[in-house]
Amino acid sequence: xxxxxQLELDLALPIPSQRHHRAIERRTDPMFLRDQFEGVGKWGxxxxxxxxxxxxxxxxxxxxxxxxxxxxxYDRGVHFFVDDYNFEDIYLSPEKTFSLYxxxxxxxxxxxxxxxxxxxxRQFESVxxxxxxxxxxxxxxxxxxxxxxxxxxxxxxxxxxxxxxxCIVAIATYACHGNEAAYMRGFRAMCERINPSAVICYGEPxxxxxxxxxxxxxxxxxxxxxxxxKRNRRLMA
Numbered sequence: 001x002x003x004x005x006q007l008e009l010d011l012a013l014p015i016p017s018q019r020h021h022r023a024i025e026r027r028t029d030p031m032f033l034r035d036q037f038e039g040v041g042k043w044g045x046x047x048x049x050x051x052x053x054x055x056x057x058x059x060x061x062x063x064x065x066x067x068x069x070x071x072x073x074y075d076r077g078v079h080f081f082v083d084d085y086n087f088e089d090i091y092l093s094p095e096k097t098f099s100l101y102x103x104x105x106x107x108x109x110x111x112x113x114x115x116x117x118x119x120x121x122r123q124f125e126s127v128x129x130x131x132x133x134x135x136x137x138x139x140x141x142x143x144x145x146x147x148x149x150x151x152x153x154x155x156x157x158x159x160x161x162x163x164x165x166x167c168i169v170a171i172a173t174y175a176c177h178g179n180e181a182a183y184m185r186g187f188r189a190m191c192e193r194i195n196p197s198a199v200i201c202y203g204e205p206x207x208x209x210x211x212x213x214x215x216x217x218x219x220x221x222x223x224x225x226x227x228x229x230k231r232n233r234r235l236m237a
Contacts, residue, residue, distance in 0.1 A: 037139065046162055050197075053145065055198060061078055063082060068099075075105050077107065079216075091129045108170040110130055110133050112127070112129045113149070134146055148160065148169050160190050169190070171200070174203030
């Protein structure tokens, strides 16, 4: 039996409250920690693995044009080369958009922006969000293509991390032709680090890019909606 002194000590200990238990549950929730997936490198970024993806007759559709039951376009890959607010929910609540995006041939990983105006911690945060979304999709059976974006030399330390060697990757050039030299420095660094088996290039490739670059004409995000409306009008005529 405990002696009187020990009992007094036990009674003095605080009893964990219900609020305390809820706080513990919240801070250990995997969706708060984002630690469900294998981490690699200096920062433990989620790891996106290489997958076999059919690139025959390749075409892309913007995430802003994705519609349920639009089966005519399910053989396309989905790209996210649009403003971030269009796809932030994929990181915040990935299950809400899973049924929509999983219908397509593959998805390029969301292209969270890495702007030169951003401080480095914000650039890194964008890359981390992108890798996490890719790992989550892969864990749920989707085919994904890592989207790679970068800024200056300082971003090279993390912008190419968390992607398996030999992956097919996606890049965008459609807004970068005013600074070819800087873009190609990042492109060469990306190729050295990842050694991609193929590069899906949204926009016109630069002349010095290798033969494994697959160009996809850049299309304004809403142009496909116009195509769909025109097609529907023809069917109703």
